[in-house]
Amino acid sequence: MRILVVGAGAVGGYFGARLAQAGRNVDFLVRPARADLLREHGLRVRDLDGTVETVPVTAVTADTLTPGYDLVILAVKSYGFDAALKDTAPAVGPGTAVLPLLNGMRHMDALIDRFGADRVYGGVAMVQTRLGEDGEIVEVGELARLIYGPVSDTPVLPLEEVHAALDTGTFSATAATDAVQELWDKWVFLATMGACNCLMRAPIGRINSTEGGRDFSRAVFEEAAAVAAASGHPVPPRARERADRMLGDTTSQTTTSLYWDLTHDNPVEADHIIGDLVARGRALGVATPLFALADLHLRVYETGRT
Template identity: 25%
Template sequence: MKIAIVGAGAIGGYFGGVLARSGAEVSLLARGPHLQAIQARGLRVQTADGEDFTVHPKASDDPAALGRQDVLIISVKAPALPALAPQLAPMLGPDTAIVTAMNGIPYWYFHAYAGPVAGRHLKTVDPDGAIWRALPPERVIGGVVRLPSSVPEPGVIRGLTRANLALGEPDGTQSPRLASISQALMAAGINAPMRSDIRHDIWVKLLGNMAFSPCSVLTGGTQAQVAADPAMRAVLTALMREGQSVGEGLGIRFEVSVEQRVTEGGGVALHKPSMLQDWEAGRPMEIESIIGAVAELAAMQGIATPTIAIVLALLRRKAALQQA
C-alpha cells in the first residue's frame, strides 16, 4: 500500500514515521526547514513509550514528485487546504482513498448524508467549493485524530501518547478500503478503530475544541487556567451547550454532560490547544472549521447561538489584526 502523508508536521509526521517503520511504502509532502531536515537526515520519531527511531521515507514539497498513491492522509491545518487541494491531482489515481485527519467540521460533512439540512454546502470550510472539486467526497474516509504531539526541531516528531485515528466511511458502511487502511495503521501501532458513524466522533472532539480553543486564544491561558476561572468556566459551558444544541439538531447524541466535558478539558495540565499554539507562532488559526462552521450549521437550522456569535466575532477580529 502506497501511503502519502499530506502535511508531515506533528500529527502527519508521526503517522508517516510509524507507518514507514512498519514497512509501508510512505511518502511525505512537507515544506521548509522541516522538509530539508527530513531529506538530509531522515525523519526522527520519539514515542510516548520511550522509543526513538529514524526512518527515511521519500519526501518532497512537490506532489508530482511523489506520484500516484493508494491512500492520502491529509493532516494539514484547515486554512491551508483550499489552496493546496487542487495541487494534489498528480497524487490521485482512479481508486486513491483520502483520509481527512483534521480538526473541526470537514468539507465533506454533507456527502452521503440523509439527516436534517442534507445537500447543503459549508461555505465557512470550503468557500468556493475548491476542495470539493479537487478532492471528490466519494474518495473520502473520515478521520478523527487524538494525538498530542509536537515538532521540537525540524525533522523531529515527539508523541506524548499513543496515536489514535478513528476511521469511518461517510455513509457508515464497513467497506474493504476502510478495513485495509485500518489494518495498515494498526500494524504500525496506531489505534485505528472503524466507526459506523464517524460524524459522532467528529462532534465529540469538536465540542471541546470549539469551547477551549477560542477561549485559550482570547485569554492567552492554557485549558486548565481557563477552566479554573469561574467566569470563564461559565463561558465554556455556554459555548458547549450551544454547540451541543447544534449537533443534536443534526442527529448527534452526546453521552457525556457539558459540565463533565468542561471539567475533563480543564484537567489537562499546562495544555495549550493547537489554535493557541498557532496564534503564538503567527500562523493562521483554524477558526472556521472549529467554530465558524458550527455557527453556519446553527444558522441553517435556525438555532440561536449568541455566545458562539460573540466569541467568533472576537476571534475573527483578533485574527484580522494579527494578519494586518
C-alpha cells in the same frame, strides 16, 4: 498498499513516521524545502523522555507526484487545505481512498464534492505533538490515536483493508462504523476547548477554578452541542460525559493547538474550527454568541498579523 501522507507536520509527520517504522509503503507529499530536509536527515521524532528517533522516509513534491496510491492521508492545517487539495488531486485515482485528519466538517464537504463520497473517509486524529523549530516532531503527551471510517456504504477501498494498513501497533487505531459522528463529537469538544482557551487566554483548569469559569465553559459547550444536534448529529451520552469531565477539570493545564498558535504569533485555524461552527449555527437558527465572540477575537488577531 501504497500510502501518501500529505504533510509532515505534527500530525502527518507523527503518524506517517509510525507507519513507515512498521514497514508500510509510505511517501510524504511536502514542499520542496521540507522534502530536501527529509531526504537529507530523515523524519525525526522526539519522544517524551527526549530520545530522538530518525526515520528514513521518501519525500515527493507536487511537481513529481504520480497516480497509483491506494490511500491518501491528508494531514495539513486547515488554512493549507485548499492548496493541499489541488496538489494532491493527481494522486487520487478511481480506486483511491482519501482520509483527512483535519478538524471540523468544512473539509469533508469539499472532499466529497471533489472526489465523491465513495472515495472519502472520515478521520479523527488525537495526538499530543508539536513541530519543533528544526522540523522534528516533538511528543508532548502520550495520546496517539486514529479513528477512521468510510462516509459511503460503498467505499472504493474497504474498511478492512484500510484498518489492516493502519493498525500497526505503533499507535491506537480504531475502525469506526459512524466516522461522521466521531468527527462531530471531536469538533464539539475541540471547538469548546479552543474557544475557552482563546477567549480567556488560559488553560481549562484555571478557567474552571475561577468563580464563574465553569458556568462559562459549560455554556460554550452547550452552544456547540446545539449546533451539532440541529445538524443531525447530537452528542451521545458517552461523548458528553467525557467532554464534561475534561472541560470541567479545575486543575488541568490542557490547551489546544489553536491557543498555542494564537499565543505564538502563528496563523490560526479559526475559520475551520470556530467560524464554520458559527456559520452553521446561523444557517440553522441556532444562537452561538460566545462562539461568535471567539470568532471575532481570532479574526481581529489575524488582521493584526497581516
